[in-house]
Amino acid sequence: MDPLKKKFHQKATALGTEIRNLLKEKGDTKVDEVVIKQLYGGARGIKMMIWEPSQLDPIEGIRFRGFTIPELKEKLPKTKNGKEPRPEGLFWLMLVGEVPTEEEVDWLTSQWIRRSNVPEHTFKALDALPTDTHPMTQFSTAIISMQTESVFSRRYGEGMSKDEYWDATYEDTMNLIARLPRVAAYIYRRTYHNGMHIAPNTHLDWAGNFAHMLGIEGEDFKSLMRLYLTVHADHEGGNASAHATHLVGSTLSDPYYSLAGGMNALAGPLHGLANQEVIKWIFKMVDALGTRKPTKEQVADYVQSTLNAGQVIPGYGHAVLRRPDPRFVAQKEFAEGYIKNDDIVNIVWMLFDIVPDILKGLGKVKNPWPNVDAHSGALLVHYGLTEYSFYTVLFGVSRALGVLAAQCWSRALGFPLERPKSVTTGWVKEYLADK
Numbered sequence: 001m002d003p004l005k006k007k008f009h010q011k012a013t014a015l016g017t018e019i020r021n022l023l024k025e026k027g028d029t030k031v032d033e034v035v036i037k038q039l040y041g042g043a044r045g046i047k048m049m050i051w052e053p054s055q056l057d058p059i060e061g062i063r064f065r066g067f068t069i070p071e072l073k074e075k076l077p078k079t080k081n082g083k084e085p086r087p088e089g090l091f092w093l094m095l096v097g098e099v100p101t102e103e104e105v106d107w108l109t110s111q112w113i114r115r116s117n118v119p120e121h122t123f124k125a126l127d128a129l130p131t132d133t134h135p136m137t138q139f140s141t142a143i144i145s146m147q148t149e150s151v152f153s154r155r156y157g158e159g160m161s162k163d164e165y166w167d168a169t170y171e172d173t174m175n176l177i178a179r180l181p182r183v184a185a186y187i188y189r190r191t192y193h194n195g196m197h198i199a200p201n202t203h204l205d206w207a208g209n210f211a212h213m214l215g216i217e218g219e220d221f222k223s224l225m226r227l228y229l230t231v232h233a234d235h236e237g238g239n240a241s242a243h244a245t246h247l248v249g250s251t252l253s254d255p256y257y258s259l260a261g262g263m264n265a266l267a268g269p270l271h272g273l274a275n276q277e278v279i280k281w282i283f284k285m286v287d288a289l290g291t292r293k294p295t296k297e298q299v300a301d302y303v304q305s306t307l308n309a310g311q312v313i314p315g316y317g318h319a320v321l322r323r324p325d326p327r328f329v330a331q332k333e334f335a336e337g338y339i340k341n342d343d344i345v346n347i348v349w350m351l352f353d354i355v356p357d358i359l360k361g362l363g364k365v366k367n368p369w370p371n372v373d374a375h376s377g378a379l380l381v382h383y384g385l386t387e388y389s390f391y392t393v394l395f396g397v398s399r400a401l402g403v404l405a406a407q408c409w410s411r412a413l414g415f416p417l418e419r420p421k422s423v424t425t426g427w428v429k430e431y432l433a434d435k
């Protein structure tokens with residue numbers, strides 16, 4: 001058994017025993033209560049699932065196994081001479097709750113290289129789609145086409161015992177994550193570069209090789225990819241892509257089906273697609289104003305006109321966060337360290353100065369601050385990745401790390417089919433009348 005799998009099995013067995021005892025002794029303890037506005041309001045804030053890899057605090061932001069993003073930047077192994085954390089290290093941390101050593105991360109990189117062979121029929125399935133198909137549709141198609149390789153589905157069909165679900169899920173998780181950069185780069189190159197594909201470089205780390213296959217050379221872009229694929233990896237379990245993955249997986253659909261479900265949720269403009277919407281909106285503003293160096297007044301007027309048109313300001317607001325998103329801050333710090341005087345980056349910073357006060361003035365926006373998607377596009381544009389309809393695929397490659405680590409835990413801990421209760425408005429009225 002490989003060292004990560006062995007470690008995961010030990011941890012999961014120990015936690016499984018702890019949870020069984022906890023449920024026996026405290027299973028009926030109340031942890032939440034639900035009010036009617038939550039029934040109509042997207043179930044905001046209702047505690048209803050266990051998610052081991054990360055937890056989100058409205059003020060502090062995300063913590064991965066207890067570590068904030070600045071702590072991750074300090075503690076996770078980096079490449080030689082590199083300053084950004086390697087996402088392999090974050091996956092290790094999310095899966096087993098321990099900060100890995102450099103050797104452990106090197107081992108994981110080599111595992112993912114070994115497992116990265118994408119089946120030929122996946123490329124054929126992608127090639128059958130028109131090249132103007134949205135990259136997220138292509139990404140979801142590619143993931144579901146690889147389901148033919150699922151170890152979980154094959155072993156389930158052969159009569160696998162419940163005790164082995166975790167093992168088969170781990171195998172699918174490792175294979176799937178290993179293949180995603182190749183698949184995503186293939187989509188990028190077929191969509192925007194006439195199908196001129198770039199062979200993987202097996203001497204590079206997972207994120208560095210992804211940057212290389214996209215065709216954007218230079219150490220700084222590789223560094224950006226390491227940071228990008230780290231900060232987007234997980235945001236506890238209730239967000240739409242994570243929850244969708246979790247829900248699909250709870251039916252014992254394998255990780256391929258589950259991740260495709262999660263990616264279909266990520267493709268929505270209120271969630272992951274916001275990263276393309278932000279830069280699309282900024283480009284539209286630059287076009288409308290006829291300058292890449294607008295004044296504060298011009299930007300404020302443009303923000304106002306977007307709101308007057310009944311649209312949201314993309315990249316601002318959050319269902320849980322109530323402060324500037326630490327993932328935004330991490331990307332801003334990257335720009336401050338690596339990029340000197342870029343017009344689009346400057347606009348993003350100007351928006352950070354202007355938008356919160358305007359949103360506060362509406363009196364209804366609970367969080368007027370920027371989220372993760374407000375900054376990422378400007379960084380990508382700076383390095384030449386200007387095709388913004390691809391951006392959500394980058395998010396998806398990263399998000400796979402968290403949601404699949406969580407799926408390993410769900411199967412190891414034997415979590416059941418997810419089935420919350422719904423009611424009708426008629427039921428609500430009757431309930432209120434009875435009260």
Ligand code: HAX
Nearest residue numbers: 270271272274312313314315316317318319364365366371
């Ligand atoms: N611009 C304008 N209005 C906004 C707004 C924004 N950025 N954010 C919230 N509001 C509005 C809501 O539309 C809502 O209006 P109505 O009552 O008229 O429907 C009101 O403020 C209250 O909303 P809320 O409670 O503050 O926010 P929600 O929890 O309902 O929604 C969203 C959270 C992220 C969906 C929301 O802030 C939004 O639409 N933001 C813009 C899109 C975006 O950036 N999405 C990415 C979020 C992060 C993420 O998941 N990334 O993947």
